[in-house]
Amino acid sequence: MDLPYLPLPTFGGKQLWGDVFLHAGFRIQRNVITGHHRLLSPSDLRMASGSWERCRAAFEDLYAQQAPAPEDRHLVLLLHGIFRSKDSFGPMTRALRRAGYDAHAINYPSTRRSLEEHADQLETLLEQVRGVSRVSFVTHSMGGIVARVLLGRTDALWRSQLEVNRLLMIGTPNQGAEIASRLQPISPFMAVAGPALHQLHPDHAAKLPIPDVPFGIVAGGRGTPQGFNPLLPGDNDMTVTVEETRLPGAEDFLLVNAVHTFIMVHPQVIEATQRYLETGVLACGEPQAP
Known part of the structure; x- marks a missing residue:
């Protein structure tokens, strides 16, 4: 049953909401528990709630009152890591928009679903984008693994509709995370962290x-044999080791002196991201070995 129309401020959706539609800053989200939908404005004001059809109709009514978005846009989707939300990419999103990209950080319920289910959500969103010819992905931590699952589905409908420009993985444990292995015996933590x-x-x-x-990798570390976390082997960003970020075939690799939690808002990383999306190079000079 549709809920009454009640425009209300929200927190934008954290661990219980996933963005399944995106256009001109408007988002339709689906609740991971109840399955109902809501339409959020660019300022995260709830404009409609209830069924998908109701929220989509409300979007069409509201969007008709605005100037249409430019066509042939380069969409950049920013995917946060586990326990985080789109807000963690705030400075990066603003910088990419200033550079001319149609950049949007999206929410997905990182602790409530499997990697495959997160990829399903992104497929739904990408199949419905408008006025977009190219898409790039900028990811942090587990967001990079979600993107890899998504891109592994080479026969997905959206792959025939959009050109994929580049994928940038920041602090992503491409080889798996030893810290995740150490936490698995702690049942209460794993229950909260999800599948x-x-x-x-x-x-x-x-x-x-x-x-x-084409993909690139940014890792955090101290550039020394011992990283920020003495309990992890080798150089690391407190959570992911430098070696865990590596993946054969990368166009470029960049090591930044930053910790895992804040690496995606580090000024050097924001600058490198813009350069990479445009040129395939993360830092001035020759690309580094992945």
Whole structure:
């Protein structure tokens, strides 16, 4: 049953909502528990709630009152890591928009679903984008693994509709995360973290396909044999080791002196992201070995 129309402020959806439609800053989200939908304005004001059809109709009415968005846009989707939300990409999103990209950080319920279910959500969203000719992905941590699962579905409908420009993975445990393996015996933590964290085990990561699109890697660390976290082997960003981020076939690799939680808003990373999306190079000079 549709809920009454009640424009209300929201927190934008954190761990219980997933964005399934996106256009001109408007988002339709689906609740991971109840399955009902809501339409959010660009300022995260709830404009409609209830069924998908009701929210889509409300979007069409509201969008008709605005100037149409430009056509042939380059969409950049920013995918956050586990326990995080789109807000973690705020500075990066604003910088990419200033550079002319149609950049949007999206929410997905990172602790409530599997990697495959997160990829399903992104498929639904990408199949419905308007006025977009190219798409790039900028990801942090587990968001990069979600993108790899998504891009591994080479026969998906959206792949025939959109050109994939590039994928950038920031602090992504491409080889799996040792810290995830250490946390698995702690049942209460794993219950909160959800099924996707189980899938960050190195054995599972080894089965993921290497992306068939151009991709780059940014890792955090100190540039020394011992990283920020003395409990992890080698250089690391407190959560993911530098070696865990590596993946054969990368166009470029960049090591930044930053910790995992904040690496995606580090000024050097924001600058490198813009350069990479445009040129395929992360830093001035020759590309580095992945």
